[in-house]
Amino acid sequence: MRLTKKERQSYLSQAFEQNPFLTDEEVAKKFHVSIQTIRLDRLELGIPELRERMKHMAEKKFDHVQSLSPNEVIGDVIDLQLHKSGISLLEISTEHVFERNQIARGHILFAQANSLAIALADWKVALTGNASIRFVRPVRLGEKCIAFANVAEAHDSRLHVGVQTKVQEEIVFQGDFEVYRVGDDKGN
Amino acid sequence: MRLTKKERQSYLSQAFEQNPFLTDEEVAKKFHVSIQTIRLDRLELGIPELRERMKHMAEKKFDHVQSLSPNEVIGDVIDLQLHKSGISLLEISTEHVFERNQIARGHILFAQANSLAIALADWKVALTGNASIRFVRPVRLGEKCIAFANVAEAHDSRLHVGVQTKVQEEIVFQGDFEVYRVGDDKGN
DNA sequence: TAGCATTTAGGACTAGGTATTAAAATGAGG
DNA sequence: CCTCATTTTAATACCTAGTCCTAAATGCTA
Numbered sequence: 355m356r357l358t359k360k361e362r363q364s365y366l367s368q369a370f371e372q373n374p375f376l377t378d379e380e381v382a383k384k385f386h387v388s389i390q391t392i393r394l395d396r397l398e399l400g401i402p403e404l405r406e407r408m409k410h411m412a413e414k415k416f417d418h419v420q421s422l423s424p425n426e427v428i429g430d431v432i433d434l435q436l437h438k439s440g441i442s443l444l445e446i447s448t449e450h451v452f453e454r455n456q457i458a459r460g461h462i463l464f465a466q467a468n469s470l471a472i473a474l475a476d477w478k479v480a481l482t483g484n485a486s487i488r489f490v491r492p493v494r495l496g497e498k499c500i501a502f503a504n505v506a507e508a509h510d511s512r513l514h515v516g517v518q519t520k521v522q523e524e525i526v527f528q529g530d531f532e533v534y535r536v537g538d539d540k541g542n
Numbered sequence: 543m544r545l546t547k548k549e550r551q552s553y554l555s556q557a558f559e560q561n562p563f564l565t566d567e568e569v570a571k572k573f574h575v576s577i578q579t580i581r582l583d584r585l586e587l588g589i590p591e592l593r594e595r596m597k598h599m600a601e602k603k604f605d606h607v608q609s610l611s612p613n614e615v616i617g618d619v620i621d622l623q624l625h626k627s628g629i630s631l632l633e634i635s636t637e638h639v640f641e642r643n644q645i646a647r648g649h650i651l652f653a654q655a656n657s658l659a660i661a662l663a664d665w666k667v668a669l670t671g672n673a674s675i676r677f678v679r680p681v682r683l684g685e686k687c688i689a690f691a692n693v694a695e696a697h698d699s700r701l702h703v704g705v706q707t708k709v710q711e712e713i714v715f716q717g718d719f720e721v722y723r724v725g726d727d728k729g730n
Numbered sequence: 731t732a733g734c735a736t737t738t739a740g741g742a743c744t745a746g747g748t749a750t751t752a753a754a755a756t757g758a759g760g
Numbered sequence: 761c762c763t764c765a766t767t768t769t770a771a772t773a774c775c776t777a778g779t780c781c782t783a784a785a786t787g788c789t790a
Contacts, residue, residue: 359735374600374604377776377777377778378777378778379777388738389738390737390738390740391738397779403777403778403779404778405593405596405776408593408597408600410600411603411604412563412595412596412597412598412599412600413563415599416599428649454666454667455667457667457669459656459657460656460660460670460673461616461649461652461657464653464656465652469647478642479643481648481677481680483676483677484675484677485648485673485674485676485677486674487673487674487675488671488673489669489670489671489673492724536643536680547766547767547768576769576770578769579768579769581748582767585748591747591748592746592747593745593776594747
């Protein structure tokens with residue numbers, strides 16, 4: 355026997371969820387019913403047409419791309435003594451965390467520390483060479499991360515910077531950065 | 543005077559990049575030319591029609607959703623064998639670079655590698671513990687970074703992942719990540 | 731077998747295009 | 761100023777993947 359309406363609609367929801375790019379025609383063939391039946395089903399189930407589904411996904415993706423591209427330096431540098439030390443502050447907000455568990459993504463903490471390390475160097479072009487880092491404990495949504503950077507070694511074209519990030523006196527991240535200078539111009 | 547063809551086409555590309563949801567009609571009004579002109583322009587510039595653009599974006603988004611829960615990955619994961627290896631692609635665009643020198647910020651490369659390393663772990667909650675990284679050479683605007691990740695050691699709650707990022711066969715970044723599991727649930 | 735839900739069919743209309751052909755408008759050079 | 765090429769506009773037929781609406785054909789059941 356052919357499926358009942360309910361059964362069909364149930365499989366239908368699944369099918370569209372699994373592959374949102376299905377046209378009504380494809381689905382109609384799959385279930386051996388007419389295209390009109392599928393359209394009635396979509397109407398009843400509140401499933402929008404293919405083009406609307408794609409539009410939605412595209413919009414979501416677009417939002418994403420935008421929020422994912424923070425050109426700014428990550429964290430607010432609140433104190434900076436060139437070639438000596440610096441402090442940066444970052445409050446973990448929703449765009450910094452994994453949706454699932456509200457834990458900050460590793461590269462966010464890294465970015466804060468890295469930005470600060472580079473800011474310490476008073477060079478036109480400063481880049482990170484090597485780095486060794488340790489995520490001591492997970493940081494959660496809403497926590498305020500304070501990164502303390504100190505220059506351990508200073509050469510004329512290289513800087514060794516140690517960074518410790520704390521949440522309320524508790525160390526959450528530690529890193530050693532080797533920052534180097536490109537070209538020979540000094541200044542900013 | 544009205545814009546020349548070249549000027550118009552240059553602005554056009556920008557406009558579509560900035561807002562891919564523009565219809566030809568809207569753009570035509572914006573530039574005070576006919577809809578046909580815009581269509582010729584798109585043809586010459588190789589810009590697909592609105593629906594195709596949306597489809598593309600939707601497909602990209604869908605890819606992500608399948609490989610990992612969304613918006614948690616920087617770069618496009620194009621191949622993934624859990625607990626074994628993975629490949630991620632990232633084209634360096636303007637929002638990834640220092641304005642001054644068009645060089646990609648370190649944390650962008652780190653984020654790509656880190657995201658990939660975490661994607662490799664088939665765990666509900668996976669976090670980065672330690673990492674040791676090396677930025678071999680600066681990466682510039684427009685370059686396509688391909689990160690290759692391989693699991694070096696696999697324990698039941700820890701993974702050692704080596705990542706090499708290349709631009710056209712040339713290594714630009716290298717990193718070792720120690721990813722660990724939180725909680726005891728396996729699976730996704 | 732009447733009455734209901736369910737399914738199918740058909741036609742008109744839509745957005746946002748492609749593809750093609752043709753006619754204008756414009757600009758530059760001799 | 762005329763001519764030729766480039767550029768722009770127009771007009772038409774066609775496409776997909778639908779919507780919305782009306783109507784007819786089934787199927788099931790009391």
